[in-house]
Amino acid sequence: MGRVSAVPVPQPRAAAATAATSSRRSLAAALFLGAAGATVVLLAAGRIWAEGAASVGGGSVSLDASGSDVTGVPTALAIVGLAALVAVFAVRRAGRLLVAALLSLSGAGVATAALLGASDTGALDAEAARTTGDAAATVEALSHTIWPYVTAAGGVLILLAGLLALRYGRAWPSMSGRYERDGSPRARQERPVDPDRPEDLWKALDRGEDPTREG
Numbered sequence: 001m002g003r004v005s006a007v008p009v010p011q012p013r014a015a016a017a018t019a020a021t022s023s024r025r026s027l028a029a030a031l032f033l034g035a036a037g038a039t040v041v042l043l044a045a046g047r048i049w050a051e052g053a054a055s056v057g058g059g060s061v062s063l064d065a066s067g068s069d070v071t072g073v074p075t076a077l078a079i080v081g082l083a084a085l086v087a088v089f090a091v092r093r094a095g096r097l098l099v100a101a102l103l104s105l106s107g108a109g110v111a112t113a114a115l116l117g118a119s120d121t122g123a124l125d126a127e128a129a130r131t132t133g134d135a136a137a138t139v140e141a142l143s144h145t146i147w148p149y150v151t152a153a154g155g156v157l158i159l160l161a162g163l164l165a166l167r168y169g170r171a172w173p174s175m176s177g178r179y180e181r182d183g184s185p186r187a188r189q190e191r192p193v194d195p196d197r198p199e200d201l202w203k204a205l206d207r208g209e210d211p212t213r214e215g
Contacts, residue, residue: 023168023171023172026164026167026168026171026172027168027172027173029161029164030085030088030161030164030165030168031085031161033157033158033160033161033164034081034082034085034103034157034158034161034162035082035085036154036157037078037081037107037110037154037155037156037157037158037159037160037161038078038079038081038082038085038154038158039154040150040151040153040154040157041074041075041077041078041110041114041151041154041155041158042075042078042079044067044147044148044150044151044154045066045067045068045074045075045078045147045151046066046067046068047066047067047145047147047150048064048065048066048145048147049065049066049067049069049070049117049118049123049144049145049147049148050064050065050070050120050121050123050124050142050143050144050145051063051064051065051124051142051143051144051145052064052124052128052139052140052141052142052143053139053140053141054127054128054131054132054137054138054139054140055132055137055140056131056132060140061131061132063124063127063128063131063139064124064127065123065124065127067114067117067147067148067151069123069127070117070120070122070123070148071113071114071116071117071120073109073110073113074110074113074114074117074151074154074155077106077107077109077110077113077155078106078110078154078155078158080102080106081103081106081107081110081158081161081162084099084100084102084103084106084162085103085161087099088100088103088165088169088172089172089173089174090174091174092174093170096165096169096170096172097166097169097170099165100162100165100166100169101162101166102162103158103161103162103165104159104162104163104165104166105162106158106162107155107156107157107158107159107160107161107162108155108159109155110151110152110154110155110158111152111153111155111156111159112155113155114148114149114151114152114155115148115149115152117148117151118144118148118149118152119144121138121139121142124139124142125137125138125139127139
């Protein structure tokens with residue numbers, strides 16, 4: 001008698017549980033990356049990005065420029081990214097994809113602006129002109145700190161959050177879960193009227209029902 005090989009039986013519940021777990025993990029990762037990235041950008045943009053000196057009366061004066069002096073783009077895009085991160089859960093379907101794309105673009109824009117600002121001299125040159133009173137003055141001994149690159153790293157975190165939203169966002173829950181898919185509120189499940197409970201009788205009368213009529 002021939003041997004009968006066992007055929008694996010599909011496990012729909014196990015597959016659904018695995019998908020739900022993957023969805024929760026991607027959601028948690030996106031929230032963490034987006035919030036952490038925006039926080040890093042907002043903090044790093046206020047730090048000193050560039051340092052130098054300007055010649056004044058035979059001497060020199062030290063100058064510095066913060067990230068917000070160099071460019072306001074990273075801060076603005078970080079705020080946009082935070083708004084998009086919240087909006088991801090307020091919309092569905094195509095709207096969610098659009099918001100996720102905006103989140104990704106915000107992160108990419110932050111990183112690009114920060115890297116460009118890492119070699120910028122315009123802010124310090126303007127500070128040198130104000131300090132010396134000479135419009136043609138330029139900064140000397142220019143150096144840049146690590147903060148532009150920290151800002152760029154924050155932008156990359158926001159970008160990763162956006163990519164996760166693009167990849168897994170369709171399976172994430174929505175803040176409008178109390179409504180049906182067509183947008184109408186779900187009908188309340190009314191408890192049967194108990195004739196021995198006066199409060200049930202009064203509620204039935206308020207609804208215009210006859211509590212003495214049998215269902």
